[in-house]
Amino acid sequence: MILRRVSPGVLVTAAMMVGVAVGAPLIVDQFQLLQLTVFASMCILALSLGVVWGYGGILCFGQSAFFGLGAYTYAVAAVNLGESTLAIVLSIVVPAVFAAALGYFMFYGRLSDVYLGVITLSVTLIFFNLTNSTAGDAYRIGSARLNGFNGMPSLPTFNVPGNPGRPLDPTETFCLVMALLLIVYVGLHALLASHFGRVVVAVRENETRCELLGYDVRRHKLLIFTLGGAIAGLAGSLFANWGAFVSPNVFSLTTTSQIIIWVIVGGLGTLVGPIIGCVAMQYLATELGTQQLANTSLIFGIIFLAFVLLVPRGIVPSLGALRARLFGARERQGAQARRA
Amino acid sequence: MMDPILQTIGLSVQFGGVAAVRGVNLCLAERELRCLIGPNGAGKSTLFKLLTGQLQPTSGRILFHGEDITGDHTHAIARRGIGIKTQVPNLFDGLTVREHLWLAARRTNPRARADAITDEILERVGLGPQAGGVVGRLSHGLRQWVELGTVLAGNPELILLDEPAAGMTHDEVARTAELVLEINRTHALIVVEHDMQFVRMIARTVTVMHQGAVLVEDTMGRILKNSAVRDIYLGKHGGA
Amino acid sequence: MDLAAVLTLEVLNGIASLVLISVGLAIVFGMMRVINLAHGEFLMLGGYAAIVATNHGVNIWIAMLVVSPIVVGIIGVVAERLIIRVLYGRMIDTLLATWGLSLFFIGVVTTIFGNTVAGIGAPLGGIAVGRYSISLYRLLLVGIAAAILVAIYAMLRTTRLGLLARATMENPNMAAALGVSPPRVYAATFGVGAALSGLAGGLLAPISGVLPTVGAAYVAKAFITVISGGTAIIAGTASAASLFGTVNQLLTYLTTPVIGEAGLLAAAILLLRVLPHGITGKLFRGGL
Numbered sequence: 001m002i003l004r005r006v007s008p009g010v011l012v013t014a015a016m017m018v019g020v021a022v023g024a025p026l027i028v029d030q031f032q033l034l035q036l037t038v039f040a041s042m043c044i045l046a047l048s049l050g051v052v053w054g055y056g057g058i059l060c061f062g063q064s065a066f067f068g069l070g071a072y073t074y075a076v077a078a079v080n081l082g083e084s085t086l087a088i089v090l091s092i093v094v095p096a097v098f099a100a101a102l103g104y105f106m107f108y109g110r111l112s113d114v115y116l117g118v119i120t121l122s123v124t125l126i127f128f129n130l131t132n133s134t135a136g137d138a139y140r141i142g143s144a145r146l147n148g149f150n151g152m153p154s155l156p157t158f159n160v161p162g163n164p165g166r167p168l169d170p171t172e173t174f175c176l177v178m179a180l181l182l183i184v185y186v187g188l189h190a191l192l193a194s195h196f197g198r199v200v201v202a203v204r205e206n207e208t209r210c211e212l213l214g215y216d217v218r219r220h221k222l223l224i225f226t227l228g229g230a231i232a233g234l235a236g237s238l239f240a241n242w243g244a245f246v247s248p249n250v251f252s253l254t255t256t257s258q259i260i261i262w263v264i265v266g267g268l269g270t271l272v273g274p275i276i277g278c279v280a281m282q283y284l285a286t287e288l289g290t291q292q293l294a295n296t297s298l299i300f301g302i303i304f305l306a307f308v309l310l311v312p313r314g315i316v317p318s319l320g321a322l323r324a325r326l327f328g329a330r331e332r333q334g335a336q337a338r339r340a
Numbered sequence: 341m342m343d344p345i346l347q348t349i350g351l352s353v354q355f356g357g358v359a360a361v362r363g364v365n366l367c368l369a370e371r372e373l374r375c376l377i378g379p380n381g382a383g384k385s386t387l388f389k390l391l392t393g394q395l396q397p398t399s400g401r402i403l404f405h406g407e408d409i410t411g412d413h414t415h416a417i418a419r420r421g422i423g424i425k426t427q428v429p430n431l432f433d434g435l436t437v438r439e440h441l442w443l444a445a446r447r448t449n450p451r452a453r454a455d456a457i458t459d460e461i462l463e464r465v466g467l468g469p470q471a472g473g474v475v476g477r478l479s480h481g482l483r484q485w486v487e488l489g490t491v492l493a494g495n496p497e498l499i500l501l502d503e504p505a506a507g508m509t510h511d512e513v514a515r516t517a518e519l520v521l522e523i524n525r526t527h528a529l530i531v532v533e534h535d536m537q538f539v540r541m542i543a544r545t546v547t548v549m550h551q552g553a554v555l556v557e558d559t560m561g562r563i564l565k566n567s568a569v570r571d572i573y574l575g576k577h578g579g580a
Numbered sequence: 581m582d583l584a585a586v587l588t589l590e591v592l593n594g595i596a597s598l599v600l601i602s603v604g605l606a607i608v609f610g611m612m613r614v615i616n617l618a619h620g621e622f623l624m625l626g627g628y629a630a631i632v633a634t635n636h637g638v639n640i641w642i643a644m645l646v647v648s649p650i651v652v653g654i655i656g657v658v659a660e661r662l663i664i665r666v667l668y669g670r671m672i673d674t675l676l677a678t679w680g681l682s683l684f685f686i687g688v689v690t691t692i693f694g695n696t697v698a699g700i701g702a703p704l705g706g707i708a709v710g711r712y713s714i715s716l717y718r719l720l721l722v723g724i725a726a727a728i729l730v731a732i733y734a735m736l737r738t739t740r741l742g743l744l745a746r747a748t749m750e751n752p753n754m755a756a757a758l759g760v761s762p763p764r765v766y767a768a769t770f771g772v773g774a775a776l777s778g779l780a781g782g783l784l785a786p787i788s789g790v791l792p793t794v795g796a797a798y799v800a801k802a803f804i805t806v807i808s809g810g811t812a813i814i815a816g817t818a819s820a821a822s823l824f825g826t827v828n829q830l831l832t833y834l835t836t837p838v839i840g841e842a843g844l845l846a847a848a849i850l851l852l853r854v855l856p857h858g859i860t861g862k863l864f865r866g867g868l
Contacts, residue, residue: 109853114615118807119852122845125800129845133838195446202443205432212392212430213444213494214418253796257617257679264676298687304680305663312673 010189013272014182021178025171033174034242039282040177041238043275044184044231046262050274051188052228053263055197057204058221059113062120063259065127066095066229068250070236072131072146075246078156079144084241085161091237092230099229103222121256128251151247158241177238181275184231188271191227200224265307267314276315343406345370345498345528346391351400352552353390360386362552363400368498373524375539375560376532378549379572384532385427387549388500392424393417404498423496425487427503427532433476437467437486440475444493457493465489465519480507484516492523499523501531505538517541548572582710587833593718594832595825596725600784601798602805602817603728604777609806610813611749611769614664615671617678619802620795621685622774626652626781627790628689634700640786641703648782649775656774660767668766682795689792702786721783728776733814736868745769804848810858814868819859823847 024036049063070091077087102123106116135148146152158173160166168176191197200220203210207217240246249255258281266277284303288296311318346368353361361383368374376384389395391402393414401410409417432440441461446454462468465485470478475486484504491499504520505513513535520542523529533539539546543560550572556563563569605619616622626648633643659681667673704716736742745765748755752762781790788794805824809816827847832840855861 105853109856111852111856114807115852115856115858118804119849121800122804122848126842126845129838129842133836195451198439198443198446202432202435202439205434206430208394208414208426209430209432209490211414212418212424212426213490214415214447216413216415253800261676261679264672268672295687295691297683298691301680301682301684301687304676305684308663308667308673308677308680312670 007189009272010186013275014186017178017182017185021175021182025174030170033170035286037170037174037177038239038242039279040174040181041235041242042262042282043278044177044181044238045235045259046266046274046278047181047184047188047271048228048231048235049259050263050266050268050271051192051231052225054269054271054274055192055204056200056221056224056228058225058228059117060120060225060228061117061260062122062124062256063228063232064251064256065120065124066099066232067236067239067255067259068124068127068131068246068248069095069098070233071240071246071250072152072236073233074237074240075152075155076141076144076146078240079152080142082156083162083164084156084158087156088158088234088237091240092233095233095236096226096230100222100226103225103229107218107221107225121253124251124256125253128248128253131248131251149248151245151249153245155240155244155246157244173241180234180238184234185271185275192271196220196223261304265304265314267316267318270314270316273314273316280315342369344368344403345372345405346530347403347406348391349401349403351387351390351397351402353386353395354398359552361390361397364549364552364554366547366554368528368530370497371524371526371528373520373528373542373544374530375543375546376530376549377534377539377546378555381551382549383552384549385502386552388424388426388502388530388532391417391500392422418494418496421497422500423491423494423498424500425484425491425502425504427506429483429487431475431483431487431490434474436472436474437478437489438462438471440486440490441493444490445495447494457495461489461493464522465492466515481509481512484508488516488519496527498528498530501529501533503532503534505533505535513538514541582712585710586712586714587829589714589719589722590833591826591829592722593825594829595821596718596722597784598801598805598821598825598828599725599729599817600721600780601777602802602809602821603725603732604773604775604780605802606806606809606813606817607732607773607776608770609803610809610811610816611745611773612668612766614668614770615674615678615803616664616773617675617799618659618682618685618795619777620797620799621682622652622656622777622795623781623784623798624689624790624792624795625655625685626778627785627788627794628693628781629778630782630785631700631790640700644782644785645779649779652778652781653771653775656777657767657771659774660770664770665763665766686792686795693792695792699789700786717786721787724783728779729814729818732776733868736813741768801844804845808848808851808858810855810860812860812868816858816860820851823851823859 020036025033028036045063045067048066049060052058052060052063073094074087074091077090078084081087106119111119131146132149134146135150137145139146139148144152156164158168158176160168192201199210199215203215203217203220210217236250239250262278262281263274264277265281266275267273284300285296288299313321344367346366348364348366351361351364351366352359364387376387378384386395390397393409393412393416396411401408403409404420404422409420438458441458442454445457449457462471465488467482467485467489470482475483478486484506488501488504501520505516508516517538520529520531531542540560545557546560546563547557548555548563548569555572556566556569558566601623604622605616608614608616608619629648629651630643633647634640638647663677663681664674667677702715702717704720706713706715736746744755744760745768748760748762748765755765756762805820806817808824809820824844824847828840828844831843851859
């Protein structure tokens, strides 16, 4: 049964992740290792939207809301508890609960496409506005001051579970993030191959037919949306840990747009696509940020415009189409032979 | 009759000033095959939408196995055992034929059994060769059969077919009629059709709708001779 | 009493502001379903056009009312022909392309003008109302916003051009069969939308100043207003702007501008929950 076979692409990608996790600390210097760490964290964020939008068909314009909630939850919890383990758990749970509430609000209200996009966008902007206005001593949760637009500095970073006196060093952090990325990637693939995952994709294809077959479409959307929120929240804690800092920018229009761009550039409808799009865009941004030749926005603008005209479906699907054209004849012959 | 599988009592739905379905009283026995005919706009597809919960009636009731299902959600009604092949096929264009049947079967069966049912239905409907084909690229006739197979795979007790022969070649129509009769051995069916050849191949009792209400219910033979029916519908086709 | 008058004026200002920043998008998205992420940049370009023209001696009114719309209208038509036209019906590609366009415009303007705020003073000065002073210019903007809505409505409803535009949007093939050229209509419609945005940008320049990045402040609110308004372009935008503008300004008065912003957003969320297709969604099918 096709649904049980593991796609070779998944194996290759997973192997590459393991390779990077093991090899990078040996090859690159600490600065680059920190860069890779934040790249990998953002890949997890990209995956969260990749599954919600690419597979669930839910155009969420406010994925940064869950990302930011995760970051701030980690910040507040870590400052209050002095230990990171529970803080990380909370940074997954709190955004997940919020996503569930928001999802219930939207999907059980039969909201869809652009209208849903507007609501999710509004949500992240509300968070942006609210966190921006929390400057001053009055705004604190427990012993953590929120600090408004200045952000929360000097956050406790990840420590070995149960041992707050022993923070993780950059290599350990990097390996942890890569491990999480691998788990999320493989886990999502497994989920999408399961019955639940197949229904989620079917919902994206034709909601009516799904309902007519007896599936509760609203519930499936709610569950996948909540999962996306949880994963984004995890990425938020990783981001907060990386810079030991969190600010309202995690909720900004720029952030939420970037996530969307990563997914589009990499390829909507795949899981490795958002990862590639994220790494490519982040790398480009870092490289371009250092040169003075031309304005960064200008260059990115031209890149995106060229991209749309040349590689409209995104990197991964276009590579897939290219591969199909090169090897397609052989594959078709093979398929015919198998059917005979 | 013994307990009917489906009963509607005074079922009506209104859109603005238009009564699309007016006071329909329908009674269907277990494993009965009913044909539902009538000119365009008679309310047949709308009635189907009411029966499957896609539309909420403005008055009246729907009873399935004696239980009131009026106002239930679409998926809840589907779970009770009513399946429908819609007028405009509702399919997952990006998925394969096999996946359609599998999704339908898997909801109520464990994986292995779902696989088995999928293979069975592929055989039965004659879709074996197309099993791996992406449905969006299939011809119209094949898409109709895929939808029929998908509905079957969910094993509903009552199957509604809205224009199952539409857009089919003559051979395909004959094959579909065969299929419908075969399905009728184990399921109740209501079939809406405009193709009178097709209707004649399968008809026992026929219900004629006109302007939202039931005009007459009778056997095919007597319907053909009914002058009121002629006037609203068959008359335009020049009779038999 | 003066307070009530001033407050009413603040609310009207808020509504007018939303109308101005949204009306161009209402045309482009409302009629053509193009999600133009560069909408904020059209406003920004309009602002820069007005400022540059004024700084070169052009009368400020001509600069805002004539130069801005024409410049941005032309830019819009060029963008439509080169980029947007290729992507009709492809939403995701349009998202990426217009985002690229947005960055492109920001990049070009930053390169030419740098990062500092450019400004022109608001003309007309103020008058006293009791203890408060209100800006006559802002008062004028309220009138202009209303006039724009009426003018668009009239144009779409009563002129042949408007009829052609509406027909083409509904059914391009049929329009083509009747001798209308849909590509020309699209270019013209997009151009009008861009011009309106340019006009709005020019008019708002004296009030908010212009930065290359000022578009970001506009685009989210514009989309939220237009989409919450629903399918009827004029009625939708007007009603959504009225609701949100009122909520925003009242909350701003009672608390802070930031809370006011949050209130606008919350109002949008609640509105869409109650009316999942926007204010005029199901009510105004086919209407304006």
